[in-house]
Amino acid sequence: MVLSRWLGATLGLFALFVRLVCQKFPSFTEKWYAKGFYPLIRGILDYTINLLPFPAVYLIIAALLGWGYLFLKGLFRSNCGFAQKLKTLLRSVLNFSGWLIFFFLFLWGLNYYRIPLYQQLSLQAKPIGQRVLLAEMQDTQKKLLQIRNRIQPDSLALVRSSKFFVRKETLRKEMKQLLSGLGYSWRGRPTVKQLYPAGTMRKMGIFGIYLPFSGEGYLDPSLHPVEKSFTLAHELAHGFGVTDEGEANFVAWLVCSESKDSFLNYVGELKLFRYQLRDLQKMDAEAYKAFVGAMHPSIKADILDIQRSNLEIRPYFLELSRKSNDLYLKSQGVRAGVASYAQLPMLVFAWKSGKNQN
Numbered sequence: 416m417v418l419s420r421w422l423g424a425t426l427g428l429f430a431l432f433v434r435l436v437c438q439k440f441p442s443f444t445e446k447w448y449a450k451g452f453y454p455l456i457r458g459i460l461d462y463t464i465n466l467l468p469f470p471a472v473y474l475i476i477a478a479l480l481g482w483g484y485l486f487l488k489g490l491f492r493s494n495c496g497f498a499q500k501l502k503t504l505l506r507s508v509l510n511f512s513g514w515l516i517f518f519f520l521f522l523w524g525l526n527y528y529r530i531p532l533y534q535q536l537s538l539q540a541k542p543i544g545q546r547v548l549l550a551e552m553q554d555t556q557k558k559l560l561q562i563r564n565r566i567q568p569d570s571l572a573l574v575r576s577s578k579f580f581v582r583k584e585t586l587r588k589e590m591k592q593l594l595s596g597l598g599y600s601w602r603g604r605p606t607v608k609q610l611y612p613a614g615t616m617r618k619m620g621i622f623g624i625y626l627p628f629s630g631e632g633y634l635d636p637s638l639h640p641v642e643k644s645f646t647l648a649h650e651l652a653h654g655f656g657v658t659d660e661g662e663a664n665f666v667a668w669l670v671c672s673e674s675k676d677s678f679l680n681y682v683g684e685l686k687l688f689r690y691q692l693r694d695l696q697k698m699d700a701e702a703y704k705a706f707v708g709a710m711h712p713s714i715k716a717d718i719l720d721i722q723r724s725n726l727e728i729r730p731y732f733l734e735l736s737r738k739s740n741d742l743y744l745k746s747q748g749v750r751a752g753v754a755s756y757a758q759l760p761m762l763v764f765a766w767k768s769g770k771n772q773n
């Protein structure tokens with residue numbers, strides 16, 4: 416009886432206990448959760464609500480609103496006193512939070528405690544010095560120019576064509592092949608949908624999100640096609656059980672840069688290039704200015720076009736959304752917080768160095 420009144424809270428505590436055990440024993444988590452339980456969840460979601468032609472989160476929001484309305488109506492209409500009502504309300508909030516924690520962790524979140532991808536690939540992401548960074552940037556720029564000649568030979572900004580569905584299928588297929596090639600355990604066919612109304616997510620300060628409760632990734636439909644394609648790849652990686660932001664970026668970069676689709680090659684390299692530019696800017700403002708001054712006009716035009724598009728919709732509370740994401744990541748044991756997104760240049764350098772040694 417007591418347990419049923421506190422079911423959500425109890426399950427929440429149980430999930431937190433499981434989380435502690437998983438955190439302590441990554442190999443065990445890899446075995447029972449990443450290779451056992453999560454694939455089962457993936458299978459159920461992939462062939463039920465994820466097949467819906469619209470974001471399943473709409474259903475979740477509708478159900479929560481309906482439930483909230485009925486709960487509050489029942490509470491106000493009941494004959495018990497104020498203190499009793501307050502108690503019921505508090506208990507419900509605790510139970511609700513417990514359910515949230517329980518579902519978050521079991522539907523996806525325990526993947527945070529599996530063996531990290533970079534450990535499985537023996538990637539050592541170490542900070543890179545300015546000389547190496549500059550050499551890497553020259554290399555990226557050379558590649559970008561070669562790819563760009565294939566997709567649009569003029570030096571005007573890329574034509575903004577959006578082939579969302581084609582790229583989703585391509586990226587999913589190629590990501591499966593890539594993860595298999597890396598020996599990284601994955602299952603299912605995760606999906607990413609565009610979440611309307613357009614601009615909503617960007618106003619909250621994010622381009623995309625993977626929602627464990629629906630098992631779907633979402634992205635903002637208003638994004639620049641280059642930014643959208645990379646976010647699509649990033650959220651797909653989350654769906655395949657890659658939780659860490661730096662790792663999801665790395666998988667997105669790798670799948671794009673090795674894709675058969677030239678546009679995706681460009682998307683991957685340009686994202687890397689922009690992270691490298693940011694690193695150089697932080698390291699040495701003068702060197703950054705000189706590099707940008709000598710940058711090829713076509714690449715510069717594309718970066719400016721993306722920046723312009725990104726500035727069209729400003730988040731309501733930039734600092735708040737950044738801080739809450741930071742807090743969220745840190746609460747999941749990602750010590751670097753939002754800085755983990757920016758590990759891309761280091762991970763790519765470590766990946767290339769490892770490849771050259773073999």
Ligand SMILES: [Zn+2]
Nearest residue numbers: 649653660663
């Ligand atoms: Zn992410």
